[in-house]
Amino acid sequence: xxxxxxxxxxxxxxxxxxxxxxxxxxxxxxxxxxxxxxxxxxxxxxxxxxxxxxxxxxxxxxxxxxxxxxxxxxxxxxxxxxxxxxxxxxxxxxxxxxxxxxxxxxxxxxxxxxxxxxxxxxxxxxxxxxxxxxxxxxxxxxxxxxxxxxxxxxxxxxxxxxxxxxxxxxxxxxxxxxxxxxxxxxxxxxxxxxxxxxxxxxxxxxxxxxxxxxxxxxxxxxxxxxxxxxxxxxxxxxxxxxxxxxxxxxxxxxxxxxxxxxxxxxxxxxxxxxxxxxxxxxxxxxxxxxxxxxxxxxxxxxxxxxxxxxxxxxxxxxxxxxxxxxxxxxxxxxxxxxxxxxxxxxxxxxxxxxxxxxxxxxxxxxxxxx
Amino acid sequence: xxxxxxxxxxxxxxxxxxxxxxxxxxxxxxxxxxxxxxxxxxxxxxxxxxxxxxxxxxxxxxxxxxxxxxxxxxxxxxxxxxxxxxxxxxxxxxxxxxxxxxxxxxxxxxxxxxxxxxxxxxxxxxxxxxxxxxxxxxxxxxxxxxxxxxxxxxxxxxxxxxxxxxxxxxxxxxxxxxxxxxxxxxxxxxxxxxxxxxxxxxxxxxxxxxxxxxxxxxxxxxxxxxxxxxxxxxxxxxxxxxxxxxxxxxxxxxxxxxxxxxxxxxxxxxxxxxxxxxxxxxxxxxxxxxxxxxxxxxxxxxxxxxxxxxxxxxxxxxxxxxxxxxxxxxxxxxxxxxxxxxxxxxxxxxxxxxxxxxxxxxxxxxxxxx
Numbered sequence: 001x002x003x004x005x006x007x008x009x010x011x012x013x014x015x016x017x018x019x020x021x022x023x024x025x026x027x028x029x030x031x032x033x034x035x036x037x038x039x040x041x042x043x044x045x046x047x048x049x050x051x052x053x054x055x056x057x058x059x060x061x062x063x064x065x066x067x068x069x070x071x072x073x074x075x076x077x078x079x080x081x082x083x084x085x086x087x088x089x090x091x092x093x094x095x096x097x098x099x100x101x102x103x104x105x106x107x108x109x110x111x112x113x114x115x116x117x118x119x120x121x122x123x124x125x126x127x128x129x130x131x132x133x134x135x136x137x138x139x140x141x142x143x144x145x146x147x148x149x150x151x152x153x154x155x156x157x158x159x160x161x162x163x164x165x166x167x168x169x170x171x172x173x174x175x176x177x178x179x180x181x182x183x184x185x186x187x188x189x190x191x192x193x194x195x196x197x198x199x200x201x202x203x204x205x206x207x208x209x210x211x212x213x214x215x216x217x218x219x220x221x222x223x224x225x226x227x228x229x230x231x232x233x234x235x236x237x238x239x240x241x242x243x244x245x246x247x248x249x250x251x252x253x254x255x256x257x258x259x260x261x262x263x264x265x266x267x268x269x270x271x272x273x274x275x276x277x278x279x280x281x282x283x284x285x286x287x288x289x290x291x292x293x294x295x296x297x298x299x300x301x302x303x304x305x306x307x308x309x310x311x312x313x314x315x316x317x318x319x320x321x322x323x324x325x326x327x328x329x330x331x332x333x334x335x336x337x338x339x340x341x342x343x344x345x346x347x348x349x350x351x352x353x354x355x356x357x358x359x360x361x362x363x364x365x366x367x368x369x370x
Numbered sequence: 371x372x373x374x375x376x377x378x379x380x381x382x383x384x385x386x387x388x389x390x391x392x393x394x395x396x397x398x399x400x401x402x403x404x405x406x407x408x409x410x411x412x413x414x415x416x417x418x419x420x421x422x423x424x425x426x427x428x429x430x431x432x433x434x435x436x437x438x439x440x441x442x443x444x445x446x447x448x449x450x451x452x453x454x455x456x457x458x459x460x461x462x463x464x465x466x467x468x469x470x471x472x473x474x475x476x477x478x479x480x481x482x483x484x485x486x487x488x489x490x491x492x493x494x495x496x497x498x499x500x501x502x503x504x505x506x507x508x509x510x511x512x513x514x515x516x517x518x519x520x521x522x523x524x525x526x527x528x529x530x531x532x533x534x535x536x537x538x539x540x541x542x543x544x545x546x547x548x549x550x551x552x553x554x555x556x557x558x559x560x561x562x563x564x565x566x567x568x569x570x571x572x573x574x575x576x577x578x579x580x581x582x583x584x585x586x587x588x589x590x591x592x593x594x595x596x597x598x599x600x601x602x603x604x605x606x607x608x609x610x611x612x613x614x615x616x617x618x619x620x621x622x623x624x625x626x627x628x629x630x631x632x633x634x635x636x637x638x639x640x641x642x643x644x645x646x647x648x649x650x651x652x653x654x655x656x657x658x659x660x661x662x663x664x665x666x667x668x669x670x671x672x673x674x675x676x677x678x679x680x681x682x683x684x685x686x687x688x689x690x691x692x693x694x695x696x697x698x699x700x701x702x703x704x705x706x707x708x709x710x711x712x713x714x715x716x717x718x719x720x721x722x723x724x725x726x727x728x729x730x731x732x733x734x735x736x737x738x739x740x
Contacts (some may be wrong), residue, residue: 105482111498112477112485129482178552185544208411297428 004144006073019105019113022152023048023132025118027070028109030305031134033232038069046091049100051076055087062078069232075303088114091124091317105131108301135163139302139310140324146348149326151302152193153346153360155228156237159183160363168370169218169243171213171269173198176224184228188333193227193234194307204240205332205340218244221251221339222370227307227346234307236328237361238344249336250338255367258333258341261285262365263314265329267355269349275317280349282331283315291333300329301347325349326360374414374514375442377406378491378507379422385503386417391474394420394500395461395488397441398479399438399527400675401504408439416461422445425457428536439602458484462492474500495613502680509680510694511670516718518603519673519696522563523716525732529553530733538740539588539613542659543568543581546594554598563604564677565598574610575702575710577671588614591621591709592740597677597716601699606698607731611738620708625737631655631662632735635699637682639719639727645687652701653685662702670699673716694720696730 012312016024026032026045027107033039035047036054043056053076071077080090090111095103103122105115106266107129119127141149168176177196184192200211205222216222225238240258241249265282282299289325298314302324313327321327327349332342343365350359386394393453396402396415403409405417406424422444441447444560451730458480465473473492475485477499489497510520527550529550538546547566554562560706569579574591586592595608610628635652648720656662668684673696681689683697691697697719702712718728 044397107482107486110482112475115482116477174555175552176554179549181546182548182552185548190570 003074005035006074006133006144007196009035009047011137014138016104016130019104019128021102021128021130023087023098023101025106026130026134027088027106028134030140030309031106033069033133034138034307036072036075038071042067044085044087045066046094047097049098050094052132053078053094055080055091056150057084057087059250061274074264075322081091082253084119086114089117089121092118095124095125098124100125102126102128104128106130106134108132112335128229135310138304140322141304141326141348142324145304146235146324146326148231149235149346149357150360151349152228152230152233152235153191153237155184155187155189155223156193156226156235157229157361157363158227158369159228160224160237160239163224164241164368164370168216168222170215172213172215173200173203174213175239176216177211180224180226181307184226187228189230189234191229193229193236197223197225197238199213199225200243201340202337202339205276205334205342207334207342209333216243219248220244220323221341223255223340223342225342225344226307232305234305235326235360236303236307236344237346237363238330238332238342239363239365240341240343241370245370249366252335252337252367253339255288257285257365258331258343261331262343262345265331265346266270266347266357266359269321269327269329270323271323271349271351275313275319275321275323276315278314278329279313279317279329282313282329283368286333294334296332299331300327302327311332321349323349323351323354371469373407373444374512376444379405379417381507382401382503383418385507386500386514389474390470391498391500392470393465393468393472393602395458395658396500396504397428397458397484397538398504398565401476401479401506401508402556403439403675404508406442406445408441410438410441412457413438414461415463419468423461423464425461426455426549427454436469441627443454444550446611449492452678456484458489459487459491462485462488462495465495466492466496468494471722472496472498472621474498474503476500476504478502486557498705503520508674510692511674511696511718512694515603515674516694516696518601519605519716519718520561520730521594522603522605523607524599525554525557525559525600526563526596526605527632527731527733528557529596529598530594530607533594534611534738538586540585541585542585543570543573544583547585548583555598557598559598559600560602561564561599562681563599563606564615567593567595568607569593569595569709572707572709575704575712577702577704577712586613588636589618591616591711593710593712594713602675604673604675605730606673606677606697606714607716607733608700608702608712609733610711613740615739617739620723622737624703627655627659628701629737632699632713632715635701636715636717636727636729639691639697639699639717641691641693641719641721643691645681645683645689645691646685646690648697648699649683649687650686652683652699656703657699664704664706666702669701672697693718693721693724
């Protein structure tokens with residue numbers, strides 16, 4: 001396990017070397033953490049041709065190496081002096097005296113200004129595009145990563161379970177969200193995986209709803225979407241409940257529809273299935289029921305060191321699922337003015353011989369009346 | 371007041387027109403919000419030569435216009451169809467059929483990939499650099515902005531005041547931070563201005579310390595740094611306390627030293643004073659006492675729509691304070707293994723004739739033993 005980061009760096013090196021680059025500069029924080037074990041704020045990772053080096057800004061009194069996970073002990077760490085500027089530029093400077101002729105950089109992360117500054121400090125270095133090479137490598141997880149996701153999901157299930165035992169009517173979306181985030185921490189999360197979403201009544205079913213001062217009322221749909229960050233790995237769970245003793249007919253019908261759509265998506269999570277086919281499985285029942293117009297552009301996505309990463313489960317997505325890819329499946333329907341239903345799970349794609357998709361978020365999906 | 375955004379856009383237009391550009395594309399979220407009143411996630415603002423347009427991605431069922439403040443009603447809003455890609459690229463596309471010959475973009479915000487995509491869709495458009503034009507314009511605040519900061523500071527003072535009345539010993543940094551964030555919301559904040567910092571014992575005095583599971587103990591220094599976001603405007607307050615009945619001599623001495631340094635910085639906040647001179651005023655007493663080595667690279671900075679914006683109060687900073695510039699003054703000393711003291715305030719630079727600097731964060735700076 002302890003050479004996991006060195007192995008990841010070696011895989012990446014094979015890839016950029018095959019594309020003709022002699023060195024690579026990784027600047028996107030999740031990519032740095034994936035390859036270095038930790039990503040102190042502002043740190044960049046320089047790979048080859050010499051020793052791999054993590055370059056960190058010196059922040060105030062600190063060395064700059066704290067935070068964002070524990071850096072691989074076998075990696076050279078260079079803490080830059082105060083006010084020495086951008087570590088990405090310093091990294092390029094290190095190559096000036098080396099044999100490197102080209103440097104692959106993350107053009108989808110570096111700003112135009114930083115890219116130009118790198119070019120200025122090392123004008124004879126050809127800058128190429130590393131593109132999404134690290135993101136691609138991150139899609140399939142190892143069992144260590146999946147174990148972190150499993151714990152993250154367990155923490156989110158616990159936090160959600162406790163909330164359901166408390167009195168909800170009269171409390172605001174903001175307060176419920178804060179309480180959930182406190183419970184995530186209580187159960188060992190390093191933090192929430194993303195800003196917790198609590199949506200009541202007419203807000204329910206809107207993806208990405210930010211908690212407001214609206215209070216939970218009798219008869220509401222209540223949507224709760226949360227996740228834990230455990231050692232950098234992030235999961236997601238979303239559930240919709242009804243408040244009061246007996247759901248209305250339209251609520252039961254809508255819930256059953258979304259539940260069936262979500263189940264169809266989950267059942268599509270087998271190795272070799274196209275990303276778009278999983279999306280289709282969730283989307284088709286909702287379209288058939290006349291809700292095609294307002295659907296979200298995708299019904300799920302990968303999770304890992306970021307809460308939204310590849311693959312995208314969307315109509316135009318290219319590619320096929322592999323085993324050991326964790327994804328969310330979360331279709332939803334929102335009826336303007338009335339509210340709606342979303343049900344999100346995090347699962348890991350597994351071969352059918354191994355029992356099929358592994359459900360990480362195990363809170364019940366029965367329609368609970370609270 | 372209602373044409374405040376149009377006036378800001380007109381000022382920016384004068385500036386980029388003088389630099390030879392016929393249009394500008396603003397992509398940095400705080401800059402979009404400053405000029406458009408709101409910044410829905412992913413939105414970009416296209417200025418001139420035709421009607422100014424806010425281009426928003428359509429997110430799921432929403433129109434994409436929610437969140438990040440209320441968009442100026444007089445601004446044209448274009449909500450892009452699902453899956454139409456990057457609004458910045460769509461904005462450049464709008465210019466293809468126009469008379470625009472050049473477009474100023476924010477090279478310090480746009481990635482290389484986005485910049486290239488803009489160039490591809492409008493190959494005859496010369497792309498120039500808007501650089502920090504909007505950030506510069508944001509430095510001096512109007513009274514509406516200062517009113518928001520004043521409320522933000524009042525909220526932070528209230529949250530901190532309530533915490534001080536509760537029992538602290540035995541509670542973890544994480545829990546105290548979460549409680550403070552809940553209290554910020556209780557008092558009307560839209561959210562914390564930045565992740566709340568609580569640092570106990572040996573952690574105290576470290577800038578940017580992230581709350582850990584360490585519990586408050588008798589004899590500790592306790593540092594609390596927090597701020598509220600009120601309508602997008604963010605303030606900062608930091609205070610250091612001692613836990614227990616009687617501070618040790620070294621604690622009193624260190625506190626008095628940092629207090630004197632912080633007061634010297636505050637007293638330097640007059641129009642016309644150099645940024646570096648304010649920094650020097652705070653820094654010199656700490657250096658004279660032998661703590662020069664480990665000091666943070668700056669002792670304060672501007673606040674507004676971002677918690678860290680221009681100006682920087684640092685040894686190499688160029689420029690002079692204007693009236694109506696809100697800044698923080700927050701020197702600190704950290705003794706490795708023992709802890710330390712930081713004291714941060716948010717103030718607005720005012721002419722001496724108007725009474726000098728306006729202190730927004732009014733919680734006492736006496737050394738409280740809790």
